[in-house]
Amino acid sequence: MSDDNWRPQIVAFVCQWCTYAGADLAGTSRIKYDPNVRIVKLPCSGRIGPLFLLKAFEQGADGVLVSGCHPGDCHYVSGNLLARRRFTVFRELLIFLGLEPERLQFSWVSAAEAVKWTEVVDAVTAQIRALGPRRQGWGAEARLQTSNSKAQSLEAQPGTRNLKPGTQKAVEEGIRRIARQLLQTGEAGVIVGYGNGTLKDVTTPLFVTEPEGVEQLVWNERCLNNLSVYLTREPVTRLGRVGIVAKGCDARALVALLQEHQIERDKVTIIGVQCAGMAENGRLAARCAVCDVHTPPLYDHLVEDRALDTGDWAEGDPRDREIAALEALTPAERWAYWQEQFARCIRCYACRAVCPLCYCETCIADKTQPQWVPPAFDARGNLSWNIVRAFHQAGRCIGCDECARVCPAHIRLDLINRKLALLIRDAYGYRAGYDATVAPPLTTFRPEDRAEFIR
Amino acid sequence: MMACRMLRPEKLEEWLAELLRSERRLIAPQRQGEDVVFQPVQTVDDITLDYINTRWPVKAWFFPPSEPVLRYRYQGSGVELEQPNMALEPRVIFGVRPCDAAGLAILDQVFNSDGEDEFYTRRRTMTTIVGLSCTHPAASCFCTSVGLSPTASAGSDLLLTPMGDAGYLVETLTARGEQLLWEYGHYFAAGECRSKEAVTEAAEARMSRQAALAQGIELSERLFEHPIWAEVARKCLGCGVCAYVCPTCHCFDIVDDSDAWGGVRCRNWDSCGFSLFTRHASGHNPRPQQDSRYRQRVLHKFSYFPQRWGRLMCVGCGRCVTNCPVNMDIYATAQAVLQVQGVKHET
Ligand code: SF4
Ligand code: SF4
Ligand code: SF4
Ligand code: SF4
Ligand code: SF4
Numbered sequence: 001m002s003d004d005n006w007r008p009q010i011v012a013f014v015c016q017w018c019t020y021a022g023a024d025l026a027g028t029s030r031i032k033y034d035p036n037v038r039i040v041k042l043p044c045s046g047r048i049g050p051l052f053l054l055k056a057f058e059q060g061a062d063g064v065l066v067s068g069c070h071p072g073d074c075h076y077v078s079g080n081l082l083a084r085r086r087f088t089v090f091r092e093l094l095i096f097l098g099l100e101p102e103r104l105q106f107s108w109v110s111a112a113e114a115v116k117w118t119e120v121v122d123a124v125t126a127q128i129r130a131l132g133p134r135r136q137g138w139g140a141e142a143r144l145q146t147s148n149s150k151a152q153s154l155e156a157q158p159g160t161r162n163l164k165p166g167t168q169k170a171v172e173e174g175i176r177r178i179a180r181q182l183l184q185t186g187e188a189g190v191i192v193g194y195g196n197g198t199l200k201d202v203t204t205p206l207f208v209t210e211p212e213g214v215e216q217l218v219w220n221e222r223c224l225n226n227l228s229v230y231l232t233r234e235p236v237t238r239l240g241r242v243g244i245v246a247k248g249c250d251a252r253a254l255v256a257l258l259q260e261h262q263i264e265r266d267k268v269t270i271i272g273v274q275c276a277g278m279a280e281n282g283r284l285a286a287r288c289a290v291c292d293v294h295t296p297p298l299y300d301h302l303v304e305d306r307a308l309d310t311g312d313w314a315e316g317d318p319r320d321r322e323i324a325a326l327e328a329l330t331p332a333e334r335w336a337y338w339q340e341q342f343a344r345c346i347r348c349y350a351c352r353a354v355c356p357l358c359y360c361e362t363c364i365a366d367k368t369q370p371q372w373v374p375p376a377f378d379a380r381g382n383l384s385w386n387i388v389r390a391f392h393q394a395g396r397c398i399g400c401d402e403c404a405r406v407c408p409a410h411i412r413l414d415l416i417n418r419k420l421a422l423l424i425r426d427a428y429g430y431r432a433g434y435d436a437t438v439a440p441p442l443t444t445f446r447p448e449d450r451a452e453f454i455r
Numbered sequence: 456m457m458a459c460r461m462l463r464p465e466k467l468e469e470w471l472a473e474l475l476r477s478e479r480r481l482i483a484p485q486r487q488g489e490d491v492v493f494q495p496v497q498t499v500d501d502i503t504l505d506y507i508n509t510r511w512p513v514k515a516w517f518f519p520p521s522e523p524v525l526r527y528r529y530q531g532s533g534v535e536l537e538q539p540n541m542a543l544e545p546r547v548i549f550g551v552r553p554c555d556a557a558g559l560a561i562l563d564q565v566f567n568s569d570g571e572d573e574f575y576t577r578r579r580t581m582t583t584i585v586g587l588s589c590t591h592p593a594a595s596c597f598c599t600s601v602g603l604s605p606t607a608s609a610g611s612d613l614l615l616t617p618m619g620d621a622g623y624l625v626e627t628l629t630a631r632g633e634q635l636l637w638e639y640g641h642y643f644a645a646g647e648c649r650s651k652e653a654v655t656e657a658a659e660a661r662m663s664r665q666a667a668l669a670q671g672i673e674l675s676e677r678l679f680e681h682p683i684w685a686e687v688a689r690k691c692l693g694c695g696v697c698a699y700v701c702p703t704c705h706c707f708d709i710v711d712d713s714d715a716w717g718g719v720r721c722r723n724w725d726s727c728g729f730s731l732f733t734r735h736a737s738g739h740n741p742r743p744q745q746d747s748r749y750r751q752r753v754l755h756k757f758s759y760f761p762q763r764w765g766r767l768m769c770v771g772c773g774r775c776v777t778n779c780p781v782n783m784d785i786y787a788t789a790q791a792v793l794q795v796q797g798v799k800h801e802t
Contacts, residue, residue: 348726371713
């Protein structure tokens with residue numbers, strides 16, 4: 001920094017039992033240390049939600065420090081261990097979006113560690129001072145400004161493979177046969193499936209309540225919608241017990257909904273369909289390239305695709321190369337890339353509407369007291385909305401890519417989701433939507449979870 | 456009086472280049488990834504004519520998604536107010552399709568109904584719209600069904616219609632258009648005024664959606680309470696896409712985006728598809744589910760608005776149809792509702 005007088009504004013969120021007591025001890029011991037940190041005291045690091053950290057950045061903090069009791073010392077037994085996973089994922093998310101890691105720091109400081117506290121504060125302050133003020137996009141001056149940064153454009157990395165349609169007609173017949181049977185026997189009051197859309201090459205969600213209606217059910221490589229979103233929608237469930245047509249990725253959403261107690265297993269009949277892959281813009285959809293659920297992980301009836309051939313589909317998800325390309329950029333370049341993407345967001349919340357796992361009665365983005373997500377559709381508000389959406393899906397997103405498909409601004413939500421899914425797979429050995437009996441990764445912990453970034 | 460001129464194909468680029476050098480800001484369709492969007496022009500080479508329609512309607516250049524109506528800062532025990540800077544250079548928006556231009560004509564009525572909306576109107580008066588007729592409508596287009604056409608002139612100040620090798624037929628429709636034509640008269644050849652009828656007919660013949668919806672929907676209690684709404688809206692997920700891509704939707708919400716030091720009072724786009732749209736402070740919501748919300752959308756466009764303003768509030772651009780996550784189709788819905796109402800229509 002050329003300006004020697006510049007003082008960073010740093011917000012520290014600390015727990016009251018350990019770090020706050022440690023900071024208090026530093027004060028009563030009259031240890032001199034950097035005065036640029038404002039402390040916010042909370043009961044436990046488990047209560048230091050990522051939204052608080054985001055709020056601090058939003059309102060102009062140049063850096064944020066989070067500190068709590070050492071693992072094993074939590075006064076509420078495991079608050080800090082749960083928080084550790086959230087901090088890990090949230091930090092990685094922000095780094096992926098281009099935040100310099102030095103701006104968001106974490107430490108464990110006990111009530112006795114007055115000296116450690118002052119050392120942490122001094123070190124964090126020095127690092128942030130060296131970085132200079134926060135980037136465009138946060139702070140009051142970002143209000144109602146949109147980013148005009150020219151972003152480094154990613155080289156498009158489309159999948160090269162063309163589709164291999166299976167025996168669609170036979171599958172379609174299979175779906176109809178089971179649907180008819182379910183409606184005739186009364187096992188289902190409504191079948192949620194796909195019908196022909198009003199435009200060529202488009203299918204649409206279809207609700208069939210009469211056995212004669214099953215002839216309208218279709219199956220082809222354009223059945224993109226994840227229909228499981230309707231299982232938590234009263235206008236659909238009021239029609240009766242649901243029978244749902246599910247591809248593998250849709251069935252993963254059903255697993256996640258069961259896991260989160262949003263649906264009851266015995267109140268839904270799943271017509272699983274072996275799926276050879278869906279088409280987007282005439283090409284195999286990116287997620288299908290790495291699909292391991294061509295046969296759904298959960299079903300009551302299975303419609304087989306006898307021509308299903310997944311043998312040579314091993315070349316990987318094209319998006320992993322895009323993610324790697326983004327990670328190879330400097331934080332500033334990555335920040336510019338995402339600012340340019342989010343500048344296009346018009347807050348239509350279609351990404352939320354189509355997501356089977358966005359079932360909250362009132363979304364945090366719609367809460368007004370307090371207003372957690374800034375309402376203006378500007379650099380700051382759009383960034384916060386996209387961070388909140390992504391983080392709320394971390395460890396839950398089953399990768400159906402519906403959000404990215406429907407985003408009218410073509411924001412690469414799929415890259416963010418996949419980045420977080422890979423992170424969680426590698427860090428916690430967890431992939432969403434395979435096993436309804438285990439705890440989702442951010443609601444649990446292991447004592448040995450690693451987090452080397454915590455001081 | 457409508458005057459017409461011709462613009463030779465090779466003159467178009469020259470004219471745009473000169474506009475770019477003028478004190479007017481030139482806004483024109485440009486590529487952005489897989490889309491074409493209106494953007495301020497840096498170089499004429501960036502302008503594309505290869506689009507059926509732009510990703511977003513042109514309305515955002517007059518009624519932005521989010522705009523400040525007031526800024527405030529807490530000062531001691533008081534509040535310091537700051538009006539937004541409304542200074543605006545004159546602008547030309549080139550390449551507006553007839554449906555989107557007609558959308559502006561609709562917004563003009565709305566934003567000047569109970570007094571004048573200074574934010575909208577100021578941008579309108581500073582902007583000249585150069586429309587560009589369509590020759591190859593998309594499968595989702597249905598402007599003729601709602602009383603417009605691929606070469607309709609409503610809302611444009613100048614309208615260019617491609618006439619093959621002869622270039623563009625230029626219609627001057629307003630004083631603003633007249634002014635622009637007068638300033639750049641040397642690009643436009645006076646001469647024989649040709650009819651665009653053949654172009655219109657050819658374009659219309661390419662349209663696959665040709666129902667008669669222009670008469671609108673006649674509201675009755677029976678229709679309002681009819682089960683058709685619950686049926687068509689069952690799959691609607693309640694997002695803001697259909698309203699935000701629509702050239703005529705104009706609902707907004709005024710909210711404070713504030714923090715410890717002050718804030719901005721901003722006017723944001725809003726959508727009748729959202730549950731929050733009608734939720735009262737008490738928690739009561741007079742439109743509790745998607746059926747009543749979607750009914751509002753359809754009836755506002757096809758019944759309430761025509762009752763008040765004598766024209767439909769849908770210009771048939773088809774954006775809501777192609778962008779809806781679940782293929783809700785207002786064209787199909789309007790036909791179905793008319794059928795319930797007992798009106799015969801052609802498909
Ligand atoms: S991810 Fe698998 S189950 Fe889902 S659409 Fe692609 S191939 Fe089918
Ligand atoms: S779908 Fe896209 S534009 Fe709409 S709110 Fe989500 S990210 Fe923003
Ligand atoms: S976040 Fe997107 S990809 Fe993940 S489950 Fe929801 S809609 Fe599907
Ligand atoms: S009609 Fe489609 S675009 Fe409109 S709110 Fe419903 S789901 Fe969203
Ligand atoms: S309602 Fe749909 S088709 Fe009609 S003008 Fe609006 S976006 Fe276009």
